[in-house]
Amino acid sequence: MAAIFTTPKFSPTPTASISTSSHKLNPKTSHHSLLNVSSKPAHPPFPYTSARRTSVSCSHPQQTPTTTMRRRPDYIPNRIPDPSYVRIFDTTLRDGEQSPGASLTSKEKLDIARQLARLGVDIIEAGFPAASKDDFEAVKAIATDVGNAVDKDGYVPVICGLSRCNEKDIRTAWEAVKYAKRPRIHTFIATSAIHMEYKLRKTKEEVIEIARSMVRFARSLGCEDVEFSPEDAGRSDREFLYEILGEVIKAGATTLNIPDTVGITVPSEFGKLIADIKSNTPGIENVIISTHCQNDLGLSTANTVAGACAGARQLEVTINGIGERAGNASLEEVVMTLRCHGEDLFGGLYTGINTRHIYTTSKMVEEYTGMFVQPHKAIVGANAFAHESGIHQDGMLKHKGTYEIIAPEDIGFERANEAGIVLGKLSGRHALKKRLEELGYELDAEQLENIFWRFKAVADQKKRITDADLRALVSDEVFQPEVVWKLHDLQVTCGTLCLPTATVKLIGVDGRAHVACSVGTGPVDSAYKAVDLIVKEPVTLLEYSMSAVTEGIDAIATTRVLIRGENSHTATLAYTGETVHRTFSGVGSGMDIVVSSVKAYISALNKMSGFKGMSPLKSGAERTAVSA
Ligand code: KIV
Numbered sequence: 001m002a003a004i005f006t007t008p009k010f011s012p013t014p015t016a017s018i019s020t021s022s023h024k025l026n027p028k029t030s031h032h033s034l035l036n037v038s039s040k041p042a043h044p045p046f047p048y049t050s051a052r053r054t055s056v057s058c059s060h061p062q063q064t065p066t067t068t069m070r071r072r073p074d075y076i077p078n079r080i081p082d083p084s085y086v087r088i089f090d091t092t093l094r095d096g097e098q099s100p101g102a103s104l105t106s107k108e109k110l111d112i113a114r115q116l117a118r119l120g121v122d123i124i125e126a127g128f129p130a131a132s133k134d135d136f137e138a139v140k141a142i143a144t145d146v147g148n149a150v151d152k153d154g155y156v157p158v159i160c161g162l163s164r165c166n167e168k169d170i171r172t173a174w175e176a177v178k179y180a181k182r183p184r185i186h187t188f189i190a191t192s193a194i195h196m197e198y199k200l201r202k203t204k205e206e207v208i209e210i211a212r213s214m215v216r217f218a219r220s221l222g223c224e225d226v227e228f229s230p231e232d233a234g235r236s237d238r239e240f241l242y243e244i245l246g247e248v249i250k251a252g253a254t255t256l257n258i259p260d261t262v263g264i265t266v267p268s269e270f271g272k273l274i275a276d277i278k279s280n281t282p283g284i285e286n287v288i289i290s291t292h293c294q295n296d297l298g299l300s301t302a303n304t305v306a307g308a309c310a311g312a313r314q315l316e317v318t319i320n321g322i323g324e325r326a327g328n329a330s331l332e333e334v335v336m337t338l339r340c341h342g343e344d345l346f347g348g349l350y351t352g353i354n355t356r357h358i359y360t361t362s363k364m365v366e367e368y369t370g371m372f373v374q375p376h377k378a379i380v381g382a383n384a385f386a387h388e389s390g391i392h393q394d395g396m397l398k399h400k401g402t403y404e405i406i407a408p409e410d411i412g413f414e415r416a417n418e419a420g421i422v423l424g425k426l427s428g429r430h431a432l433k434k435r436l437e438e439l440g441y442e443l444d445a446e447q448l449e450n451i452f453w454r455f456k457a458v459a460d461q462k463k464r465i466t467d468a469d470l471r472a473l474v475s476d477e478v479f480q481p482e483v484v485w486k487l488h489d490l491q492v493t494c495g496t497l498c499l500p501t502a503t504v505k506l507i508g509v510d511g512r513a514h515v516a517c518s519v520g521t522g523p524v525d526s527a528y529k530a531v532d533l534i535v536k537e538p539v540t541l542l543e544y545s546m547s548a549v550t551e552g553i554d555a556i557a558t559t560r561v562l563i564r565g566e567n568s569h570t571a572t573l574a575y576t577g578e579t580v581h582r583t584f585s586g587v588g589s590g591m592d593i594v595v596s597s598v599k600a601y602i603s604a605l606n607k608m609s610g611f612k613g614m615s616p617l618k619s620g621a622e623r624t625a626v627s628a
Contacts, residue, residue: 057405058340072155072352075122075182077225078254078287080313084348086338087122087314088331089290092365093142094125094162095328096318098574101543101562101583102369105610106138107482113142115364116157116319117149119357121331123158123314125186129176130169131572139176147180155352158225160184162574165214174221184225185218186257191230191244193237204240212247219252227255229292234260234273242280249283255290255314256281260303263296263326271306278311290314293329295321300329305337309346319365320373320380332358332379336406359412360441367475370560370585370604372547379411423470425459435467441474451477458556461591472556476589476599484509484609485535485602492523492594502527504598506534524597531598535605538566542583546593558589559600565608584608 073081080087093109096102104112109127116124126142127135139161147159159180163169165187177183189200189211196202202210211228218226228248230236245256258277260270270293278284291307291314293300304315321330335353342349362380366373375382385408387396395402423435429452436443436451443451454473459465486507494500503517504527516533520526528541543562548555564583572579584607588599 057401058336058410070350072120072153074154075158077184080288083313084350085313086308086349086351087288087290088120088335088351088353089123089125089160089314089316090116090119090121090318090331091125091292091316091328092116092318092322092331093138094127094574095292095316095324096320096322096365096369097127098324099322099327099369099371101585102322102371103582103584103607104138104368105482105607106134106141107610108368108607109138110141110145112319112361112364112368113146114149115357115361117146118354119331119361120155120352120354121157122352123160123184125160125162125316126177128162128572128574130163130172131574132570136172136176139173140179143177143180143183147177147182150181156181158182158184160186160227163187163218164574164577165189165210167214167217170214170218171221174218174223178222182225183223184227184255185221185223186227186229187214187218188229188231188257188259189214190232191236191240192232192234194235195232208244208247211244212251215248215251215253224254226253227257227290228253229257229259231259232261233258234262234265234270238273238276238280241277242282245277245284246282249281249287253287255288256284257290257292257314257316258307258312259292259316260294260300261292263294263300265293265303266297266299267302267306270303271310274307274310274312288314290316291329292316294324295326295328298326300327301333301337304329304334305346308338308349320362320371320377322365322369322371330379332362332411336379336411339410340405355410356412363471363475367587370562370587372545372560379406380413384408385413423455423459423465425456427455427459427465432470436470436474443474447477458591469556472558472589475558475587482606482610484606485531487595487598487602488513490527490595490598492527494523494526500526502530502594504530504534506531506602523594527594527598528601531601531605537605537608539563539605539608540566541601544597546596556589556591557593557596558587559593559596560585560587561597561600561604563601563604563608 073085093104093112097104113124113126124142124146126139129136129139143159146157148156150156159177159182161173161177163173163185170185170187173185177185189207190196191207196204196207200207215226215228230241230244233241248256258274265273274289274291278289289312291304291312293303293307300321304317308315315329315334317331317334318328319331321327321333335351335355338346338349338351339355359380362373373381378384385404387403392403423431429448432452432455433448451473454477455465458469458473488507489505490502492500492502499519500522501517501519502523503515505513505515507513514534516530518526518529518533520529541561541563544559546557546559548557562583562585564581570579570581584604586600586602586604586607588596588603590596590599
């Protein structure tokens, strides 16, 4: 996954080009109330392909800015004062966490929620509180912390909890979110014939009655912001949808979310579904319509945008598009599409997202969930701003708009040395801090000090430290679960003349050193076995992968592992109520591949120990253990 950025410096001379939405944000500016918008009225054309098209690129320093800044509209649950404004509802922590292997600890969820607030998302779906005690505590912590961090412009995200349509789930969701300044309950029940017949075993009338009474119940708890989703709306009978949606509006729902749960629809069809609901549902003018598009056919972003053009004013998305099966519409794709075309194709639609935080948020979610972003992923992939072929490089040298429609800085991606700073072994803390800030990292003094010493160690072996090196160091230091075990020393012998043998020294939470030694089938296997002898938690290693994040023989290697604990760590699936075993991912980086592998393994073990009910030292590691 080496990122290759061969592009030379941008030419400072602006050239003649047509642009309707170029705009460069100051990363230091609070962007929560000043938004990149057009001054045209909201009148999204549908189908939008017929609209006049004038832009040649979305944003680039070489383009002339023509947009104005506008305040984020006040938050009123069922109404948006500005009809052009589109709310972004992020469900990375709920639907995203449903991705196989993406389990997040409470601390990681809180970190991601804080980052989502920096990004300026309108609503954070913080989890499914009834799933487990851990999920409940995580949502409550986010509601209490992020849900009360009002900025100077009055922005604070709504904190939402998911619940099935039953009193216990709804009450639990309310108990978790009620601490937020703007709490929301999101309740859902399936409305497609196949789900009602085989999953729910209920008639249409019964489903309507449950939906109506549960929305009313949510309101009766004191919650003034209630979202209702007819699950599998994409395959539900239209007339039935109009009827159930009309009933939940009467019962007090403030947002109606229309999920394409199985990702079956195509953009024209999904846009029509939203338009039909808008025209035929009684009382719809009093609520917000929302989209929730899964990516089974790879159409989730296109469907979401079609929904916005047809009248939806809340879009449900996840960072990096993670989620059930093939994932969800990705925040970065949807937001950048609206930013690129809000004005010229979509009648002035805009969001409140501070796009400069996209890249850092994507990296954080990648590291914490262990779900790597494919190199050619739109907007945030390693190759999204890389130009390899001679023809492209030549074009980029002459004008960056030839092959780039988005300026990398607009998503917070800085090309190495654009700021003129060359980091190497003589660089001090100040230069390092400045570069990290430019890359979007806000680190406390202790984190900075730790990264500085690790930076020095890498700089001793590498002449020039790239941004990718820095990101790997930060990820390793900051995006880690709470430390229960820490790697102190590792020694391995391997090759054709001996049995692969590893000696490992770990420091436990109690500060004591634990040493173990083991043989194995190779250096990594023997090191993992030595770690097992100390940690004494039976686990199964499900996945192991390694990639070089930087180039050359002195590259930093990043390892990702996925483990499953044999002592049960379970959660309840939102859709089915089924109990599943959690898996835990861990990521580690280093120039030594065995060290990187062991750090990843320990990181996954730490994450597993971080879940409630686990006592990290319960099994009592021995001071010295030796296995043959
Ligand atoms: O995909 C889906 O239907 C959902 C709903 C709960 C919104 O995630």
